[in-house]
Amino acid sequence: MKIASADGDTPTIVANARSIGAESVPGWDQPFTDQELDDIEAAVTTAISKKRRPFSGTGNDDDEDERPGGPRRRLPGSFSLQHSMRIKLPVMIFRGRITYNRSATGVERAAAQLLSKIDAMKGVMDQVIIGFDIEYRPTFQRGVPPRKTAVMQICGDNDHCHVMHVIRSGIPPSLKLILEDTAVLKVGAGIAGDARKVLKDYNVSVNGFQDLSELANQKLALPRNRWGxxxxxxxxxNKQLEKSMKIRCGNWEAFFLSEEQLLYAATDAFVSWHLYQVLKSLPDARRNNIENNEEKLTVALP
Structure with missing residues (x-):
């Protein structure tokens, strides 16, 4: 991974003072400390790796009621198996160049260069595709709205991803043009929600987007799912996309993003772009079923 800077699915968390009440707890809206993030990740890891107790066959779980805090909530039996399978998969990671910009001047310069590249691609491609994602600092506080969008990441090929620290720079004109251009298809998981948030936070429309979850439901002969x-x-x-809670729930409003945050953000944008290429190459699931039925009918005829 090379990082260049031109200008210098709700986790279970350990109860702490932040979850008691916003009005009564000083500092509830401050970034999580490293210790708190470690506790969050440890709690999630424990929850998904703990083995289920053997079923007694009596249907009586009175002993669970005596546990502090009441009965233990159990994960579906298949979840632990899925998690074990996930650990064995190779890790998906972006290995190209990451350009990080955080000032208005830097983001405008990077977006202008990206806009020029997009214009050139329009001359040779039917449609320009970019992987798009956003990051913001979570609050984990009921009734408290999410924090403002802090980071935008854009990736249009295997080699180069842009990470833009928009909480510091705002959205300059060239970036606004890219976001509003209906001829540039932005792809991502849950991207409609991201578009609504950007509009609310910056009054900028994200036009021309495709939700990978909906596309997957169209292409895959599997039960409909809310795909991430x-x-x-x-x-x-057949690869694992690491989702470290320490990074995911970290402070995306920091003065400078860490190398780990930059790699996390860029990988999400790259994977969004890459998954779209794979999904678009597949036939629709319905057409696939029709072809399979026709083949069976042909075989059955004398």
Whole structure:
């Protein structure tokens, strides 16, 4: 991974003071500390790796009621198996160049260069595709709205991803043009929600987008699902997309993003772009079923 800077699916968390009440707890809206993030990740890891107790056959779980806090909530039996399978998969990671910009001047310059590249691609391609995603600092506080969009990441090929720290730079004109251009298809998981958030936070429309979850439901002969990048990576690429809670729930409003945050953000945008290429190459599931039925009918005829 090379990083260049031109200008210098709700986790279970350990109860703490932040979850007691916004009005009564000083500092509830401050970034999580490293210790708190470690506790969050440890809690999630424990929850998904703990083995289920053997079923007693009596249907009586009175002993669970005596546990502090009441009965333990159990994960579906298949979840632990899925998690074990996921651990064995190779990790999906972006290995190209990451350009990180955080000032208005830097983001405008990077977006102008990207806009020029997009214009050139329009001359030789039917449609320009970019992987798109956003990051923001979570609050984990009931009744408290999400924090403002802090980071936008854009990737249009295997080699180069842009990570733009828009909480610091705002959305300059060239970036606004890219987001509003209906001829540039933005792809991502749950991207409609991201578009609504960007509109609310910056009054900028994200036009021309495709939700990978909907596309997957159209293409895959599987039960309809609310697909995320991680699950699609497993099904389509046979690779694991790491989702570290320490990074995912970290402070995306920091003065400078860490190398780990930059790699996390760029990988999400790259995987969005890559998964779209894979999905578009597949026939629709309905057409696939029709072809299978026709083949069976032909074989059955004398």
């Amino acid at each position: 990048l991680a699950s699609l990576s497993e099904v389509l690429l």
